[in-house]
Amino acid sequence: MFNNKYGKLLTVILVVAIIAIIGLLVFIGIDWYKAYTTGAEQEDMMEQFNGYINNIQNQENTTNTELNTINNEETAIIPNIDENNINQNNQTSNEGSTNSQKPTYKGFNMIGSIRIPKTGLQSVILEESSPKAMEVSICRMYGPAINEVGNVVLIGHNFKNGTLFSDNKKLAVGDKIYLTDLNGKEVEYTIYKKYTTTVEDFDYAVRDTDGKREISLSTCTDDTKSRLIIWAKES
DSSP: OHHHHHHHHHHHHHHHHHHHHHHHHHHHHHHHHHHHHHHHHHHHHHHHHHHHHHHHHHHHHHHHHHHHHHHHHHHHHOTTOOHHHHHHHHHHHHHHHSOOSOOEETTEEEEEEEEETTTTEEEEEESOOSHHHHHHSEEEEESSSTTSSEEEEEEOOBOSSSSBTTTGGGOOTTOEEEEEOTTSOEEEEEEEEEEEEOTTOOHHHHOOOTTOEEEEEEEEOTTSSSEEEEEEEEO
16 A cells, blocks of 8 residues: 555656656757757848948949049049049049948848957847847847947847857956948947946936947846846947
8 A cells, every 4th residue: 555655656756757857858949949040040140241241342442443543544634633622522432332221131120240259249230129129139229320429229138048148247347349330340349337237227328428439238137137238438
């Protein structure tokens, strides 16, 4: 009688243990799949963004080469040509050569990219900061265009799996962050402040940068109860 009850108890414990193990394996599998798909999407987006930048730069180089050829020909024909007019024409042509149409991924506009050597992050920045956009990549939540004067606020999920802003907690004062805009210009920023704050706090976004270029990174803490904020300024 006792042995029968003891055997049933062991059976129940074994079944519970098996279910718990299966549940853990499913959780690990889902987390791994999420990290894999997010990483694959980031690589795909970066490839498209870099292709866009290369195309823009090639167009500008072609335009500059054509302008130089025209200017040289005009100089040969008209020795006293006004150099100021040439410079103005070059400037106008260069500005006009920039493609105003933003590259897109899954319907979201890409407006730049972010690179953080310390954590190995290399990600595209999306213009929209909706919940759906945040599932895809880093987003601009507030502020001017990438690498413009002011405070650009970038937000990203902490999936706790090494993707997006999951590893921001590893960053420290003095670490470098690099942003590339749609013209292909990369600007280096240096972290000078790191702290946690409440979900409701928005002071870090509307702060005055005194006419300088700065960025703020925002993500959830591991327990999702607070926000981890990082300030960085142009080096």
